[in-house]
Amino acid sequence: MTAQALVIDVREDNFAAAVLEESKRRPVVVDFWAPWCGPCRALGPVLEKLAEEMAGAFLLAKVNSDENPELSRSFQVRGIPAVKAFRDGKVVDEFTGALPESAVRKFLEGIVPPPGDDLRQAALAAMEAGREDEAERLFHEALAANPRNDAARLSLARLHSAQGRWEEVNADIAAMSPAFQLEDEVQALKALLEFSQAVQSAPPMAELERRLREAQGDERAQALYLHALRLLLQGQEEPAMEELLELVRDHRQYGDDLGRRTLLQIFTVLGARHPLVEKYRTRLARTLY
Incomplete structure (x- = not known):
């Protein structure tokens, strides 16, 4: 299928045929944009990339709001970019503003699942039930059906990280699209990968604990970090964060403020809603200032 069949420009005179009628055959996602709109220029390529990735499962129709003010008024577009999904001639979902790729992907998956996504969902269920071998097989089948399914690749990378298979995590991340690699969930995996590499050549726990009791200066700082x-x-997230806070407090210059930078990475790993993140973000701020 050509790019022309995946993404089209729509005007007032062809909107009914290109969007309303076409939406009776497949979902149509309409992007209201304007050339002067910075967020539109950020969102547009994401929508176009996903339209190509999903191989015609939906049509992306682009409407220049400046040139088609009546369409904007008809569909109550009060800010751009505005994205509206049509099925059977009606708006079934919408959002306003430039969302990150992961959020746009979730929006589109609510309209039409990408090829192989049923296999990804089955894999997630198998992983939740502890059937890891089955989950891995299903993730690979999902990727065989759609090699650009970054969501499936991310889930597979999470499975590999839970199993401590860090070389495969690295390969999983490298196979993701460059834009998707910037997503917070992928950055969290990159941080875990970095942590695993840091401890590969570290002394055993017993030796690190001895250094924590007896060492001074940079040797103790290094032991705190690796421990x-x-x-x-x-x-053991909270004990780890407690030790990193000690590293910030007592060895601020070690590793170019390594304790603070590592805590910030852990905040990304745990996610903004994790209760420990709010607690230790506040404690870190008090330690710094």
Whole structure:
């Protein structure tokens, strides 16, 4: 299928045929934009990329709001970019503003799942039930059906990280599209990968604990850092963050403020809504200022 069949420009005189009638055959996603709109220039390429990735499962119709003011008024467009999804001649979902790719992908998946996404959903269910071998097989089948399904690749990378298969995590991330690699969830995996690499050549826990009791200066700072990473990778987030806070407080210059930078990475790993993030973000601010 050509790019022309995936993305079209729509005007007032062909909107009924190009959007309303076409939406009776497949979903049509209308992007109201304008050339002067910076957020529109950010969102447009994301929509076009996903239209190509989903291989015609929906039609992307682009409406220049400046040139088609009546369409904007008819569909109550009060700010741009404005995206409206049509099915059977009616708006079934919409959003306003430039969202990150992951959010746009979720929006589109609510309109029409990408090829192989049923396999990804089955894989997630298998992973939730602890059937990891089955989950991995299904993720690979989903990617065989659609090699550009970055959501499936991210889920596979999470499975590999939970199993400590860090080389495969690295390969999973490298295979994602460059734009998708900038998403917070991928950045969190990159941070975990970095932590795993840092501890590969670290002394055993017993030796690190001895250094914490006996060492001074940079040797103690290094022990604090590596001990905290080991705790984190074992799922002991709060003790790890406590030690990193100590590193910030007592060894601020070590590793070019390594304790603070590592805490910020952990905040990304845990996610903004995790209760420990709010607690330790506040404690970090108090320590710094």
